[in-house]
Amino acid sequence: MSKVAAEQIVERLKAIVVSGKVLTDADSLQAYGKDWTKKYEPDPVAVVLPKTTEEVQAIVLAANEMGFALVPSGGRTGLSAGAVAASGEVVVAFDAMNRISDFNPADRTLVCQAGVITEQLQNFAEEQGLFYPVDFASAGSSQIGGNLSTNAGGIKVIRWGMSRDWVAGLKVVTGKGDILELNKGLAKNNTGYDLRHLFIGAEGTLGFITEATMKLTRQPKNLTVLVLGLSHFNHVMDVLQAFSRRIDLTAFEFFSDKALRHVLANGDVTAPFEGEAPFYALLEFESLTEETLEEAMGVFEECMENGWVVDGVISQSETQAKNLWRLREDISETISKFTPYKNDISVVPSKVPAFLTEIDEIVASRYPDFEIIWFGHIGDGNLHLNILKPEGLAKEEFFAKCEEVNTQVFETVQRHQGSVSAEHGVGLLKKDYLQYTRAPEEIAYLKAIKVAFDPNNVMNPGKVLDI
Amino acid sequence: MSKVAAEQIVERLKAIVVSGKVLTDADSLQAYGKDWTKKYEPDPVAVVLPKTTEEVQAIVLAANEMGFALVPSGGRTGLSAGAVAASGEVVVAFDAMNRISDFNPADRTLVCQAGVITEQLQNFAEEQGLFYPVDFASAGSSQIGGNLSTNAGGIKVIRWGMSRDWVAGLKVVTGKGDILELNKGLAKNNTGYDLRHLFIGAEGTLGFITEATMKLTRQPKNLTVLVLGLSHFNHVMDVLQAFSRRIDLTAFEFFSDKALRHVLANGDVTAPFEGEAPFYALLEFESLTEETLEEAMGVFEECMENGWVVDGVISQSETQAKNLWRLREDISETISKFTPYKNDISVVPSKVPAFLTEIDEIVASRYPDFEIIWFGHIGDGNLHLNILKPEGLAKEEFFAKCEEVNTQVFETVQRHQGSVSAEHGVGLLKKDYLQYTRAPEEIAYLKAIKVAFDPNNVMNPGKVLDI
Structure with a gap:
């Protein structure tokens, strides 16, 4: 983007929104030009904060007319660089539309x-x-x-x-x-x-x-949390099925012992129970009556008898429930200091055990020195694969090595008819892997739809698809 | 469609599907060429019954190549003529793909x-x-x-x-x-x-x-049905809100006393209770425990105290629940002998009372001699407006008169930001009214999408949209 063009754009934007709502200072450009993905260097030409839908419309019409690109910006917590402005775009941020x-x-x-x-x-x-x-x-x-x-x-x-x-x-x-x-x-x-x-x-x-x-x-009533230690990962689906046949679960999460160890090392929360297990499941449900609770305890005993579960704990209060949730929810933050390389993949739930085993073997055989942390929303077949950076390794080298293994990981996803992005979206980060989940014929229709709504490609160009 | 072309099409279809799966006899053409909408005269050129997705693909490719149109046909229970083949199309019926x-x-x-x-x-x-x-x-x-x-x-x-x-x-x-x-x-x-x-x-x-x-x-457990007589239609939303705040309803239906009278006249079911009311609500919920039932009775009493409800009955068994459902479910069949003109409209639930009153006034003032039967899925804001044909009036004249009032009805729908087809779809019957729910700009995008997926307009042409 040439400097003259940039100035003209800024002038035009200033004519559209109220005073002070076009930002061009270096700090704002840095802050608004990226999301939680740290891979790309922000380089927007301006940040504009509209207050009405009509102002947004005027910005879009200006972009079409003058030929500049727009990047939408919300809380910028995305993990696939969907909200990154690295190519002289105008960031349209919605902070001023919060009613x-x-x-x-x-x-x-x-x-x-x-x-x-x-x-x-x-x-x-x-x-x-x-x-x-x-x-x-x-x-x-x-x-x-x-x-x-x-x-x-x-x-x-x-x-x-x-x-x-x-x-x-x-x-x-x-x-x-x-x-x-x-x-x-x-x-x-x-x-x-x-x-x-x-x-x-x-x-x-x-x-x-x-x-x-x-x-x-x-509002849900009396949410109760159960944390179970599984004897083997393969039994996670048996446990899910046993519970969901009789209880309406509101959550069914899982995490590995390695994930738990990182959380416990923080010292903020204590182990769910004395024994250890290779994998853990966290279940939540509405304990509407005494009967529901009895039903849950019955299923728990059945899981113990079948050898699927080695131990478990159930929350007796809201505070206990919150603390049990922390065992799962603190993982992401706890491991962030190890600069994790994240993949957010999914298959249909019943395929999870076979799929996870395969992926685990691929990563372990290619990089035996890397620590692999698994957790995720197992009830939805959604696994978060986190690879931790060894201390001595440079960040760039580590990411490059992780990306080398991506093809094999995504080929496995494809073979299991899974998704290369279960919930994080595609953005810039997963764009090159889209074809592992969407067939070429499908992608052609996606492009046709993009052209129908955005013929001049002003809306977040280069994200999800190249047209 | 010229006769030669028709023969060529039939030959081509016969080469695609297994023997006996192309029908051209008059009875089949009649039967497969229409849905439950009785307005249009069927006139398909052939009926084809594929057994695989690949056969369907071959039929579509032939249609593109030879330039004939295809009409999909399922159970043909549609009420908007979406599955009518009145213009020499080939009907593609899925009866042989039922696994x-x-x-x-x-x-x-x-x-x-x-x-x-x-x-x-x-x-x-x-x-x-x-x-x-x-x-x-x-x-x-x-x-x-x-x-x-x-x-x-x-x-x-x-x-x-x-x-x-x-x-x-x-x-x-x-x-x-x-x-x-x-x-x-x-x-x-x-x-x-x-x-x-x-x-x-x-x-x-x-x-x-x-x-x-x-x-x-x-599976839901112990579904319990409550039929309530409402003192005035305006209270239907009060009752809905009172119940849904405390109970997860599985249904919230309504019907007018006129609708009920037709069902009762059949003699198959008895009145829900002795008194009468201008409108009735049917509620269903899972009675998981004694507590749920007590909760429901508590809300019922509250509704009585507030004067919203004049009487009510609750099912004590599965059979009773089924019989109460018949008061609502038998309406459609019972009134079918009066050749009803049906409209299937919706607004957001809270607007229902004002909306129904307006529509009622429009129809009553234009055609004071026509009987109007209201029923519907009030919890979804979905009203079925049925106008019954007076005995002496010819069917064509009756339909023409009903259609004259449509513009006013749909203008009211539009003013209330409602839908001209809540669940029946658009097909041929509602196509001319689409713009009362979808803006011209929206319709332009619908057309662009249609062209992207079906550039030669072989798929159900003339339904929903004209392109």
Whole structure:
């Protein structure tokens, strides 16, 4: 981007938004030009903070007219570089569009602007005696617009689904600059293709989500947590099946003993029980009555008798439940000091044991010195594979080595009909691996759709797809 | 379609499918050329019954090459003429693709070919100790391919959602003739636009759904039915809110006293209670424990005290529950002898009382002699407006009069941001009213998508959209 062009763009943006909402200082460009992926160097030409959908539309029309590119920016907690501006783009950040409105208790819906923080929505729902169930580690900073653009999942998907499932309506600005109101909050509306579902998970490549009508549900009651030590990883599906036949689980997570050891080494939480196990499962359910609890204890005993489970603990209070959750939730932060190389892969749940064993063998045989940490949302078949950097190894060399093994990992994903990105999205980081999950014919249709909504390729170009 | 062309088409089809699977006799053309909409005269050139996805692909490629049109045909229970072949098309019927396979108890999924009957899937699930929750009056003949192509809803949407929500994967043949495997049964897969959701509800205009990986869930326990007489229609939302705050409802239906009177006149079922009310609500929930039942009775008393409800009855057994359901479920069949003109409209639930009142006034003032029967899935904001034909009036004249009032009805729908087709789809019957729910800019994108998947317009041309 030449300097003159950059100045013209900034002038144009300043004419669109209110004073002070176009940032060009080095700190802002650095901060707004990247997400949690640390691989790419930010280099945006400006950051603009619109306050209305109409301002967003004016920005998109200017981009089409003048030929500059736009990168949407929410809480920038993404892990696939979907919100990275490394090529002189204009970052459109939604921090100034953070209003919740139109709460309707009868419909159990509300309208969020794109910049509403996930936790803000969760808290608002709680104040109304209701519940927004999509939850994950970055809920304190991720924004609804970003959640929807990446169809965020998290720790409660087994019961409450993905972000996609909570959207009753969307207001979007397409890459062409049209404002569309999709589905208008309706529960039932069978009038042609549901464009709402195209924009969800599109990572900002078709247009901007500026507003969403979100559904809420009733608050869960007395959530109870069970942590089980598994005798062998292969039994994880037996345990899942035994429980879910009789109890509506709200979570079914897993982690390896290696993952647990890192968390325990921190000293903030204690081991769930005395004995050790190679793998652990964390289950959560609503303990609505004494009967549910008895049912759960019955299944637990059955799992012990079958030799699937070696020990277990059940929460007796909300505080205990929270502490047990920390055994699982603290993993990511605890291992972050080891500069982990992350993969977020999935297969159908029943294939998980065979799949994990294969991947484990591939990585262990190629890099016997690397420590591998497994955890994930096993009830959804979603595994987080984290490879830790050995102390002496330079970061670049370590990442390069990890990427060398990617082809083998993703070939295994493909053979098991899995996904190369279960919940993190594609962005820049996974773009070269898309074909391991989507066939060439499919990718051709994705490109055709991209062109229909964004013919001049102004919306997050180079993310997900190259056209 | 000229006769020569027709013969060539039939020859080509015969070369694709096994012997006897191309039908051209008058009875078959009549039977397969229409759905439950009686407005259009069937006139297909042939009916073809493929047995595999590859045969479907060969048929699509032939259609593109020779320039003939295809109409998908499932159980033909549609109410918007989405499966009508009135213009010399080839009907592609899925009766010979009716296999259920790959049931996986751990994943709770199975693979259905498009021609599997809804009830067949429901029964299969039940035999496995599981549950397929999408249910509606035509479940005994509707096929899964048709259900998904129209995103069928029904009577349990408030708890279990639409057909869309139960699809883990789709195998489709696009209008171009590509076979795509969409989402492959995965619970989590964020790798670009989710084409699965484009094909669901597309009414066969983008391609054929040939196979679906469907999710199942646990069987509900002890479903209990409550029928309440409402003092005034306006209180229906108060009652819904009071109950759903404390109980997970599996259904919340409503019907007018006029609807009930028709059902009672049949003599098969008895009145729910002695008194009368202008409107009735039917609620269903899982009575998991004694506590749930007490909770429900508590809410019922609260509704009585507030004057919202004048009387009520609760089922004490499965048989009683079934009989109470008949008060609602028998309506459609009971009034069918009056040649009803049906509208299937929706708004967000909280707008229902005001909306219904307006529509009621419009129809009553225009046609004071017509009997209006209201019923529907009020928990989803979905109203079935049925206008009964007076005895002396000719069918054509009656329909013409009803259609005259449509503009006013749909303008009201539009003003309330509602849907002109909540669950029946658009087909031919609602095509001219699409713009009351979808804006012109939206419709332009729908057309662009249609062209991307079906550039030669061989797939169900003239349905949903004209391009």
